[in-house]
Amino acid sequence: MAIFSNQATLTVGGVSVDSNIAYGEILDVLSVTKTALEDTYTQNEVVTYVVTLRNTGNTVLTGLTVTDNLGAYDLNGNTVYPLTYETDTVAVFADGVPQATPAVTAGPPLVITGISVPADGDVVIVYQARVNAAANPTAQGIIVNTVTVTGDGLSAPVTATETVTAEAAPALNITKSISPAQVVDNDRVTYTFVITNTGNTPVIATDNAVITDTFDPILTNLVVTYNGTAWTEGTEYTYNAATGAFATVAGNVTVPAATYTQDPVAGIYTVTPGVATLVVTGTI
Numbered sequence: 001m002a003i004f005s006n007q008a009t010l011t012v013g014g015v016s017v018d019s020n021i022a023y024g025e026i027l028d029v030l031s032v033t034k035t036a037l038e039d040t041y042t043q044n045e046v047v048t049y050v051v052t053l054r055n056t057g058n059t060v061l062t063g064l065t066v067t068d069n070l071g072a073y074d075l076n077g078n079t080v081y082p083l084t085y086e087t088d089t090v091a092v093f094a095d096g097v098p099q100a101t102p103a104v105t106a107g108p109p110l111v112i113t114g115i116s117v118p119a120d121g122d123v124v125i126v127y128q129a130r131v132n133a134a135a136n137p138t139a140q141g142i143i144v145n146t147v148t149v150t151g152d153g154l155s156a157p158v159t160a161t162e163t164v165t166a167e168a169a170p171a172l173n174i175t176k177s178i179s180p181a182q183v184v185d186n187d188r189v190t191y192t193f194v195i196t197n198t199g200n201t202p203v204i205a206t207d208n209a210v211i212t213d214t215f216d217p218i219l220t221n222l223v224v225t226y227n228g229t230a231w232t233e234g235t236e237y238t239y240n241a242a243t244g245a246f247a248t249v250a251g252n253v254t255v256p257a258a259t260y261t262q263d264p265v266a267g268i269y270t271v272t273p274g275v276a277t278l279v280v281t282g283t284i
Contacts, residue, residue, distance in 0.1 A: 029057030034160040040167035051125040055117040064151035068110040071143040080267030081108040082135035086128040134267040139200040141166030171199035190281045197274040202257040208250040218244035219282025
């Protein structure tokens with residue numbers, strides 16, 4: 001809402017007298033709310049936004065423009081957009097009834113034009129945006145997203161803001177290799193397991209991560225290291241020499257979190273995964 005004031009002046013014979021100041025108030029008939037259906041985000045994830053326009057006036061509001069800044073933030077004087085609009089995802093409902101797709105400019109920013117809100121009614125706009133590489137992936141990362149509604153029937157722009165936070169969790173991958181690739185009976189063979197973490201939090205002992213494998217052919221005389229440190233059977237791992245079943249003991253597999261570097265101009269984050277390496281050597 002906006003407060004306005006007005007004062008008159010009476011002039012007689014070169015003498016001026018000011019009136020009192022009269023105050024008025026312009027009541028906002030349009031309110032806007034914005035909600036993200038996902039509370040957290042990860043890189044390349046799609047976030048669904050719901051924007052609700054409520055008209056409490058007794059006349060329809062037409063020709064409104066809805067602008068979404070796609071999470072824009074300033075980086076060293078440059079505007080960076082951590083969200084990218086997903087093409088053809090805008091849907092509009094007036095008092096619950098689906099409407100024709102409005103004109104959409106993907107941007108950034110995202111601009112939706114030609115929106116009408118019925119008198120004493122609601123319009124709901126649903127659309128999706130994908131988290132791109134300019135979104136902060138660290139555990140402290142947030143995307144603050146603002147929608148602005150403008151139009152001739154409004155005394156001032158109306159805004160609403162929604163914030164989603166980066167998901168704080170590990171993101172793990174494991175690869176396995178064998179060396180040498182060609183062996184004969186009674187040869188020594190080495191299995192190397194590389195665990196990478198592109199997530200923003202580490203895997204710690206209390207996470208109780210476990211690696212299991214069944215070696216076929218069965219190995220004997222195992223030598224096991226983790227990140228270069230020798231492990232002892234029964235303490236850090238277990239092995240069934242009759243079946244080839246191998247398992248690490250819960251709490252011994254830990255993996256550091258990834259680290260992130262942001263380009264100071266484009267705002268793009270580069271991810272350096274945290275890495276841990278398990279090496280198992282045995283005789284076939």
